[in-house]
Amino acid sequence: MALKGFLEISIAFVIFFIFSFLLRKKTLTNWPFLGMLPGLIVETPRFYDWIVEILEATGLTFHFKGPWFTRSDLLFTVDPANINHILSSNFVNYPKGPDFRDIFEPLGDGIFNADFDLWKDLRKSAHALLSRQDFQGFTKSTTVGVVKNRLLPVLDHADKTDTVVDLQDVFQRFTFDTTLTLVTGYDPKSLSMDMPHVELAIAVEDAEEAIFHRHFRPRIFWKLQSWLGFGFEKKLRDAVAVGDRACANYISAKREEIRRGDRSEGEAMDLLTYYMNIDKNKYELLNPNDDKFLRDSMLTFILAGRDTTSAGLTWFFFLLSKNPKAVTKIRGEIEATFERSVNWFDQVDLNKLVYLYGAIYESLRLYPPVPFNHKSPAREDVLPSGHRVDANAKIVLAFYALARMKSVWGEDASEFKPERWISDSGVLRHEPSFKFASFNAGPRTCIGKQVALTHMAIVAVEILQNYDITAVDGQRVELVPSVILRMKHGFKVFVRKRCLP
Numbered sequence: 001m002a003l004k005g006f007l008e009i010s011i012a013f014v015i016f017f018i019f020s021f022l023l024r025k026k027t028l029t030n031w032p033f034l035g036m037l038p039g040l041i042v043e044t045p046r047f048y049d050w051i052v053e054i055l056e057a058t059g060l061t062f063h064f065k066g067p068w069f070t071r072s073d074l075l076f077t078v079d080p081a082n083i084n085h086i087l088s089s090n091f092v093n094y095p096k097g098p099d100f101r102d103i104f105e106p107l108g109d110g111i112f113n114a115d116f117d118l119w120k121d122l123r124k125s126a127h128a129l130l131s132r133q134d135f136q137g138f139t140k141s142t143t144v145g146v147v148k149n150r151l152l153p154v155l156d157h158a159d160k161t162d163t164v165v166d167l168q169d170v171f172q173r174f175t176f177d178t179t180l181t182l183v184t185g186y187d188p189k190s191l192s193m194d195m196p197h198v199e200l201a202i203a204v205e206d207a208e209e210a211i212f213h214r215h216f217r218p219r220i221f222w223k224l225q226s227w228l229g230f231g232f233e234k235k236l237r238d239a240v241a242v243g244d245r246a247c248a249n250y251i252s253a254k255r256e257e258i259r260r261g262d263r264s265e266g267e268a269m270d271l272l273t274y275y276m277n278i279d280k281n282k283y284e285l286l287n288p289n290d291d292k293f294l295r296d297s298m299l300t301f302i303l304a305g306r307d308t309t310s311a312g313l314t315w316f317f318f319l320l321s322k323n324p325k326a327v328t329k330i331r332g333e334i335e336a337t338f339e340r341s342v343n344w345f346d347q348v349d350l351n352k353l354v355y356l357y358g359a360i361y362e363s364l365r366l367y368p369p370v371p372f373n374h375k376s377p378a379r380e381d382v383l384p385s386g387h388r389v390d391a392n393a394k395i396v397l398a399f400y401a402l403a404r405m406k407s408v409w410g411e412d413a414s415e416f417k418p419e420r421w422i423s424d425s426g427v428l429r430h431e432p433s434f435k436f437a438s439f440n441a442g443p444r445t446c447i448g449k450q451v452a453l454t455h456m457a458i459v460a461v462e463i464l465q466n467y468d469i470t471a472v473d474g475q476r477v478e479l480v481p482s483v484i485l486r487m488k489h490g491f492k493v494f495v496r497k498r499c500l501p
């Protein structure tokens with residue numbers, strides 16, 4: 001009996017090891033009925049690094065076969081010619097489409113999901129808001145205010161009390177406060193000494209993870225999971241309820257504020273106030289009286305502006321913690337440009353920080369906060385790489401992997417080199433967006449790119465001028481499988497105030 005048990009366990013072990021070996025190969029086994037799904041499930045915890053290996057091994061484009069009859073094949077590509085074709089030169093054939101809208105349905109009809117005339121109205125109106133002088137002033141004063149009054153005191157406190165800080169958490173709270181203020185006009189003050197639990201912030205992170213899993217599981221699986229209400233889909237449903245409640249509160253508070261005539265002439269313009277007063281004649285498809293339209297716009301901008309910028313900042317400081325020479329160079333540049341304690345950051349002065357911007361671009365290249373984009377052709381097409389794609393086929397543009405391809409960025413592709421962004425004459429070098437796609441490319445290029453770069457530069461200047469940041473030794477750095485590139489265990493650092501004359 002004991003021998004039988006021993007044999008059974010041994011056979012189970014052998015089968016387990018054979019399967020693990022087969023599933024961990026760089027190219028995936030295509031199983032009968034299940035396709036390559038088992039391999040994908042095994043690799044999900046290290047999804048992003050696995051895609052790098054697969055695309056390197058298969059020459060920039062890889063066809064993933066989903067389970068039979070589930071319409072879940074995927075074409076992963078990092079071929080710059082394909083990226084250019086899909087995002088720019090053949091843009092009209094690559095709308096977001098019904099599959100994308102289904103996956104991102106929690107964002108409703110916001111700009112991320114919209115196509116055609118609705119997208120045009122949303123894009124034009126968002127562009128108009130971001131170009132307004134009063135909104136730009138509000139953006140900068142909000143950022144500088146939260147940096148000076150809350151970010152720096154939190155770091156001072158960490159220095160005085162000698163406590164380890166999770167810099168990722170600090171940046172997420174920082175961008176949550178700045179983004180919510182710009183979107184609603186109200187500051188949630190999540191960044192403070194006691195680091196309060198913020199339901200909406202957690203809900204957004206849960207939603208981002210669930211949406212990731214929707215991309216790579218057969219639709220029928222996650223639809224069933226959503227219907228039965230368990231796992232990531234349950235988390236998503238709860239997160240959407242939190243988002244709905246928060247938006248409804250902000251909308252009614254703002255309507256009440258407007259009804260009471262609390263707003264004074266020349267007061268800062270937030271996104272919600274702007275859309276409540278949008279000109280219907282100019283933007284026929286936008287309805288300022290429709291709470292659903294306001295809710296979709298608010299949630300989209302919270303997702304677009306908040307976690308992207310905080311992820312960008314976290315990876316930037318992570319890379320600097322490994323590259324002290326880059327810190328010295330950036331500090332030299334800052335000292336030559338700014339006083340020790342400035343209260344305002346002029347864009348002309350910020351633009352003089354060429355090496356700093358090189359380092360920011362380099363960290364956004366290596367760790368793009370939006371690590372992939374998903375596209376479907378409206379009509380069948382042949383990509384420049386020669387791959388034929390049917391109408392509604394799913395194509396994944398893998399931006400995280402793109403940065404690591406030697407055939408695109410050279411032998412040193414995986415290294416952090418701000419110098420690659422600086423030309424011989426000492427100015428910032430332009431890289432085409434189909435090669436550096438961290439802000440997307442073509443007509444749907446990120447509309448908040450300049451805002452994000454300025455925010456990152458201001459935070460970098462303030463922190464690098466005033467503190468030494470040292471990463472805690474031996475911490476594990478893993479990526480969360482999510483639509484935003486976050487660190488699974490946070491980024492733990494020691495903060496020391498710099499003693500300067």
Ligand code: HEM
Pocket residue numbers: 111112123126301304305306308309312368369370373437438439440443444445446447448449451452453
């Ligand atoms: C480092 C920070 C940021 C990165 C890396 C980033 C990246 C991106 C990417 C890759 C897209 C394309 C998404 C898609 O088509 O599915 C996008 C779109 C967008 N981004 Fe950003 N973003 C950042 C910050 C911001 C900020 C601060 C704002 C708002 C002020 C913003 C607003 C938007 C909007 C509205 C879109 C949709 C554009 C459209 O579909 O026409 N982003 N962004």
